[in-house]
Each structure stands twice: as C-alpha cells, then as structure tokens.
Amino acid sequence: MLIVFLLGAATAHAHRNRIESVTITELTDQRYEIRYDAPPPGLSEFAAPVLPGDCRWVPLDAIPQSEVSTSLVFEANNRALGPDDRIILPWQGNGVLVTMRWRNGNQAREYFRSGAEGIIVRMGMLHATDGSMAAAAGRFTRIGFEHISGGLDHLLFIAGLLLLVNGKKRLFLTITAFTIAHSLTLALAALGVIHVPGEPVEAIIALSILLLAVEGLAAKRGRAGLTSRWPWLVSGGFGLIHGLAFAGALGDLGLTRTEIAPALLFFNLGVEAGQLLFAGACLLILWPLRAVKADCPASLRLSGHYVLGILSAYWFLERTVEIFQ
Numbered sequence: 473m474l475i476v477f478l479l480g481a482a483t484a485h486a487h488r489n490r491i492e493s494v495t496i497t498e499l500t501d502q503r504y505e506i507r508y509d510a511p512p513p514g515l516s517e518f519a520a521p522v523l524p525g526d527c528r529w530v531p532l533d534a535i536p537q538s539e540v541s542t543s544l545v546f547e548a549n550n551r552a553l554g555p556d557d558r559i560i561l562p563w564q565g566n567g568v569l570v571t572m573r574w575r576n577g578n579q580a581r582e583y584f585r586s587g588a589e590g591i592i593v594r595m596g597m598l599h600a601t602d603g604s605m606a607a608a609a610g611r612f613t614r615i616g617f618e619h620i621s622g623g624l625d626h627l628l629f630i631a632g633l634l635l636l637v638n639g640k641k642r643l644f645l646t647i648t649a650f651t652i653a654h655s656l657t658l659a660l661a662a663l664g665v666i667h668v669p670g671e672p673v674e675a676i677i678a679l680s681i682l683l684l685a686v687e688g689l690a691a692k693r694g695r696a697g698l699t700s701r702w703p704w705l706v707s708g709g710f711g712l713i714h715g716l717a718f719a720g721a722l723g724d725l726g727l728t729r730t731e732i733a734p735a736l737l738f739f740n741l742g743v744e745a746g747q748l749l750f751a752g753a754c755l756l757i758l759w760p761l762r763a764v765k766a767d768c769p770a771s772l773r774l775s776g777h778y779v780l781g782i783l784s785a786y787w788f789l790e791r792t793v794e795i796f797q
Contacts (some may be wrong), residue, residue, distance in 0.1 A: 491518065493725050496598075497573045501528065502548045506559075509541045509762075520544065522560035522590075524553070530643040556793060562590035566618045569725045581731075581753055583611050585618070616742020619721050620750075622770030625677050625787070627750050628780060632683045634754045636778050637692060648703030649704040653711025654718060655740055661719030662736050670729045673716045678787035680710035683705065686782035692774055718743060733772035 494508045506521060521531070526549035548557075562567065567585040570593050574580075580598045584591050620626055633650070637643045660666045683706070687699040699706045718739075727735050 491561075491565070491568055492572075492721075493571070494567045494593075495571045495573065496559075498552075498575045499545070501552050502550060503545060504548075504553065505543055505545050505729075506542070507543045510685070516769050518564045522562060524548070524557045526551075534643075536717075551597050551668075555599050557595040559593040559595070560590050561593065565591070566622050567591055567615075569615070570598065581611070582616055605734060608731070609738045612735045612738035613742040613745070615725070616739035616744075617746045618742075619718070620743045620746035623717075625674070625681065626683050626717070626747075628746060628783065629677070629684065629710065629714065630751055631754055631776075632681055632688065632780050633703065633707055633779075634751060634758060636684055636699060637687045642703060646703040646707045647721065649708035650711040650714070651744060651747070653708040654715030657715030658718045658722070658740060658743075659718055659736055661734060662722050664715075670717070670720050673713055673720070675788060675791040675795060676713045677717060678784050678791055681780055681784035682788055683710075684782060687779045688777040688782070689774060692777070694765045762791065790792065 491510050494506065497505045497507070499505055510518060510747045520529075523546055527546050530545040530547055554689075561584075563586070565586055567583055568591055569581060569583045572580045572582075572595075582597045584593050584597075630647075632652075632773070633646055634643070637646050657666070661668070684699060687697045690697050691700045720734060724737050725735070
C-alpha cells in the first residue's frame with residue numbers, strides 16, 4: 473500500500489499543472505481584468521474564478537484567448553472593489569502569487585495559499601501590501617518553504633542521503649555540499665545566466681534518487697560505492713541539478729527585475745528551512761532504528777532503499793518518456 477501511495481504521489485507531482493501567478497488590473501473605477509497562464513496541457517482543468525456577489529463577467533468577444541492563457545473581465549455594481557472583497561480561485565495547488573495593478577500606478581503583490589474552498593484572494597491584502605523588504609522576506613521565504621515541502625523528489629533525495637551516510641561530520645559535509653550546489657545553480661538560473669529545459673532536469677532528479685537507492689543497498693551488503701566513499705561529491709553534483717528545478721519554480725512567479733535579488737535570497741532561505749526541518753524529522757526517526765538495527769530482519773533494514781528504488785525508477789521512466797512527447 474505504501475508503494476501504491478507513493479507512486480500516486482509521484483505521478484501527481486510529475487504531472488502537476490498549476491497556475492502559479494495571476495495578474496488583476498484595475499481598468500476603470502468598477503471594471504477589472506484577471507489574466508493567468510497555465511503550462512501544458514493548458515487551462516481545461518481550471519474553473520473560472522468566483523467573484524464577489526455583486527460582480528458580473530463582461531463578454532470577451534473582442535479579447536483573444538488561447539489554450540494556455542486567458543483574460544477575464546468583470547465589473548462591480550457601481551463601485552470599486554474594497555478591502556473586504558474576495559475572489560476565489562477554485563484551483564488545486566500550493567497557492568498563487570497575485571499581482572494587483574491599480575489605475576493610479578501602484579502595484580501590490582501577495583502570495584495566497586490554497587485552502588478548502590480553493591485560493592482565496594483577499595483584496596484587503598492587495599490594498600495594504602507594500603514593497604518593503606520585510607514584506608518580501610516573509611512572502612518569498614514562505615513560498616520557498618512551501619515549495620520544498622511539496623517537492624517529493626527533493627525530499628526523497630535528502631532521505632536517501634540520510635539512509636546512506638553515517639557519522640555526524642560526513643553527514644554535515646554531505647548536506648552542506650548539496651546546499652551550496654543547489655544555491656549556486658538556483659542563483660545562476662534565476663538571474664538568467666544559464667537555462668536548462670525542465671523535463672531533462674526532472675528526469676535527472678529521479679535518477680539521482682535511484683542512484684542513492686542502489687548505492688545504499690550495495691553499502692548494506694558490504695560493497696561501498698562512489699556515494700558511500702565520497703557522499704559530498706555526489707550530493708554536490710546532483711545538488712546542481714536540483715537547484716535548476718528550484719529556479720524553475722521561482723521563475724514561474726513572473727518576478728520583475730527589482731524583485732529577483734530579494735526573492736532569490738528569501739526563497740532560498742525558505743527552501744533551506746524546509747530542508748533542515750525534514751532532515752531533522754528523519755534523523756529523529758532513523759537514530760533509534762539504527763540503535764536496534766541488529767535485532768531487525770534484513771528485509772526491514774533494506775525496506776527504505778527498496779521504496780526509494782522502486783519509486784525513483786518509475787519516476788525516471790515516466791519523466792524520460794515525457795521528454796520525447
């Protein structure tokens with residue numbers, strides 16, 4: 473049952489099709505436009521936003537639409553949207569970054585998380601949001617934390633390292649190498665210095681987990697491989713690839729040039745916070761198990777590596793096929 477659950481989670485992660493940024497523009501005192509884009513396969517699975525009770529949609533015959541981009545216009549009833557108004561985006565996902573462009577030239581941005589009703593955009597937060605460093609710190613740290621928390625592949629790579637590496641010093645060097653490496657490529661990709669298509673990156677990330685699973689099984693059977701001997705080298709090398717995936721998530725937010733530097737800093741801090749929290753939770757589970765490993769049957773001691781191997785092999789094949797579609 474665990475394998476079935478993880479395969480389902482992997483498929484959902486690999487095929488996630490979510491809108492991560494939305495722009496609302498004030499056109500007149502009572503007319504507004506909502507614009508959003510979706511990655512392939514497009515907008516077919518996204519229902520229309522739910523407006524405040526006294527608002528209505530305006531026909532869009534003159535506005536071109538496409539399968540991956542839409543522009544919706546609505547009017548409030550002889551008034552402007554106020555701080556108490558809210559727009560519900562009935563979509564699945566962690567949340568969206570909403571940009572509000574007011575007619576007076578002001579612009580506000582806020583990240584809204586998903587809940588039971590969907591993603592609730594509270595206009596009061598877009599009226600009050602400012603461009604201060606404190607606001608950017610909280611916003612992008614939260615986005616980074618939520619991205620790593622929902623990134624099953626990144627978390628499983630860390631879990632594979634924790635299963636394989638023994639000793640506090642070796643583990644510290646391994647995690648540090650991974651952190652430095654993914655921070656480097658995250659920065660380079662976010663600043664536009666390098667660009668790599670997302671599909672191969674996702675496939676290599678799955679392959680990195682598979683390598684850890686195979687190396688972990690070999691180490692348990694007394695055959696130390698490259699990762700067992702130099703884990704920091706392997707974690708650093710694959711960390712460069714993981715950083716490209718982090719940059720893809722950051723790039724989906726549609727940042728302006730002035731936002732890139734603070735977004736990069738605080739997004740990375742959020743990722744590191746989530747990574748350390750997950751690693752700490754894993755260690756709390758693994759340390760007591762390692763203390764009693766002599767009393768455990770071999771099948772139980774190796775089960776974590778088998779789960780990683782089956783899941784990552786399935787993931788790698790699926791993502792490799794997607795490259796050629």
